[in-house]
Amino acid sequence: MTTQEPEKRGGLRGFFRRLxxxxxxxxAAELREDLDRxxxxxxxxxxxxxxxxxxxxLRTVTLRPRGGAPALEAELYDGSDVIDLVWLGRxxxxxxxxxxxxxxxxxxxxxxxxxxMFNPRYELRPAG
Numbered sequence: 001m002t003t004q005e006p007e008k009r010g011g012l013r014g015f016f017r018r019l020x021x022x023x024x025x026x027x028a029a030e031l032r033e034d035l036d037r038x039x040x041x042x043x044x045x046x047x048x049x050x051x052x053x054x055x056x057x058l059r060t061v062t063l064r065p066r067g068g069a070p071a072l073e074a075e076l077y078d079g080s081d082v083i084d085l086v087w088l089g090r091x092x093x094x095x096x097x098x099x100x101x102x103x104x105x106x107x108x109x110x111x112x113x114x115x116x117m118f119n120p121r122y123e124l125r126p127a128g
Contacts, residue, residue: 027079035078038103038125044080046108046115054083054117055103055125061096076102083108083115085122101125 035042038055046052056078064073072090076083085104087093096102106120 034101040078040103042080043076043078043083043115046081046083048108048110051105051107052117053103053105054078055101058096058098058100058102061098063091072096074102076104081115083117084111085120086116086118088119095124096122 035055039053040055041052043054043056046054054076056076059075059077059082061072061074064071066086066088069089070091072087072093074085074096076085085102087096101124103123103125104117104120105122106117109116109118
């Protein structure tokens with residue numbers, strides 16, 4: 001047995017894992033792998049009332065008034081969990097759209113059982 005055989009088995013094992021995994025599972029795994037590249041913390045590891053840097057793909061972007069003022073809300077998914085990014089007083093932000101890769105920094109809080117980051121600093125990132 002040579003030292004290359006275990007690598008081939010690992011590659012074959014990975015191949016079969018990819019065949020049996022759903023598309024959503026594969027995308028989640030790929031997003032989790034990108035966290036280090038973005039210098040981000042997995043959303044699932046973010047605690048309340050602490051500042052974090054998160055990164056992922058925007059799933060939805062909606063305009064939802066809060067307290068009579070406009071608020072742009074975006075759901076960010078990183079493969080481990082989701083967080084709502086909320087920009088108060090904004091109706092639209094150029095580049096903040098579904099499918100876009102974003103890195104955001106701010107204070108994490110919980111609202112209605114969901115993680116939320118209000119008025120985060122953000123950076124639009126290239127996909128992949």
